[in-house]
Ligand SMILES: NC(=O)C1=CN([C@@H]2O[C@H](COP(=O)(O)OP(=O)(O)OC[C@H]3O[C@@H](n4cnc5c(N)ncnc54)[C@H](OP(=O)(O)O)[C@@H]3O)[C@@H](O)[C@H]2O)C=CC1
């Protein structure tokens with residue numbers, strides 16, 4: 103091995119190993135380091151035929167092996183391991199070097215880390231990456247934040263290994279500070295919603311329509327030929343075809359139904375609550391995972407409330423058509439909610455994320471890649487990021503068309519006892535948005551009654567309080 107490394111990958115697990123191989127396959131010499139002794143050397147050895155790797159045994163050796171200014175990419179678990187890896191690099195790197203955190207870090211941590219690292223004359227870039235193991239290897243979607251200046255050095259490197267959509271790299275500078283990790287967080291929130299919607303469609307077809315996993319797989323494959331075309335639909339069809347080798351049962355019946363989560367979905371929901379954003383489908387999808395994991399309560403509920411007996415009544419092609427429309431409508435609403443949350447965050451945190459550009463880099467490489475993203479990109483090319491996606495003319499026509507089918511699906515599932523939390527939340531969101539007299543008028547009155555929190559009137563400006571304790575109920579104008 104001769105020459106110095108163009109880039110280092112720190113953490114050679116699922117993502118780091120694949121991304122390092124991707125860099126090497128594109129002609130970059132890659133330094134490798136992992137906290138587990140011998141792992142970097144093993145990765146270098148196993149994949150030596152794919153390009154040039156320089157495994158390092160310690161941080162000093164790593165720094166020595168790299169050309170300057172150095173670029174090191176962290177793919178280590180979020181939280182404490184990320185802080186440790188950053189501290190380690192700060193000790194051995196020099197002014198002008200760039201540390202890129204591609205883990206799923208919380209954007210607030212990213213902003214804290216950027217301040218600390220910058221004080222040491224190094225650059226720090228919080229950067230989202232999506233595509234899982236195969237995306238990292240073959241071309242992921244990459245969402246870098248941090249200083250735009252750092253992107254001048256980083257851009258060509260990252261764009262050389264990102265996914266390409268019709269010749270355009272699925273990588274762009276998203277915005278300063280934690281903007282890169284913020285949009286990755288919301289990407290994952292949308293991912294949770296997409297996954298839950300498809301799972302709910304599966305549930306309805308299985309237990310309302312009495313279809314087998316293989317039959318549902320065929321439905322999903324058919325849907326994948328139309329506007330619902332997406333990576334997640336494709337892999338869902340594939341999973342439902344799979345038979346467990348040990349038992350010869352459908353794999354879906356063998357796998358434990360308690361869904362895990364590593365943080366990004368619940369951070370999206372927590373941040374939506376902080377911002378007052380209405381990301382209700384993402385929230386429903388995140389809570390659906392939480393409920394699935396409440397094993398003790400679920401077992402208890404079946405004993406106390408009685409076994410779940412869904413009302414199976416094969417619905418034929420009507421149910422299939424309605425469900426396809428409902429899932430598509432809900433998918434649009436979930437993306438709309440996520441993108442509106444990003445827009446609200448931009449206003450709150452001083453970013454200017456270009457939603458058309460963002461949709462364009464999600465068209466390939468990432469987990470939520472879908473045909474819909476092309477429509478979203480085209481829709482946002484008008485530069486109006488304030489109007490929610492679902493209210494833009496072309497998109498709202500699809501939602502209007504989907505509504506009767508969506509309502510039929512949700513009302514039928516409620517009667518049949520099949521829970522569709524995300525589909526139901528999406529429909530309730532649309533009904534709430536359109537309703538001119540929401541019951542929150544009563545909430546406001548209750549707040550004023552017990553806490554003198556005041557209210558506004560429909561018929562005049564200002565803020566008011568009613569003296570509820572006084573039988574005359576006098577109203578006071580406060581401003
Ligand atoms: N898997 C996925 O689909 C995706 C993951 N991500 C994010 O990428 C990051 C990495 O994920 P993934 O590859 O799946 O995780 P893995 O656990 O497979 O790999 C992480 C690697 O980093 C090593 N490591 C831990 N701490 C340090 C340290 N301080 N210095 C150097 N190496 C260290 C780990 O060693 P050890 O095992 O000994 O702790 C392990 O080899 C995470 O933040 C994850 O959220 C982002 C997009 C997709």
Ligand SMILES: O=C(CO)[C@H](O)[C@H](O)COP(=O)(O)O
Nearest residue numbers: 232233362363364365366469
């Ligand atoms: O970022 C990812 C995909 O985009 C990772 O696969 C992430 O781990 C998914 O989140 P979770 O583990 O919470 O399902």
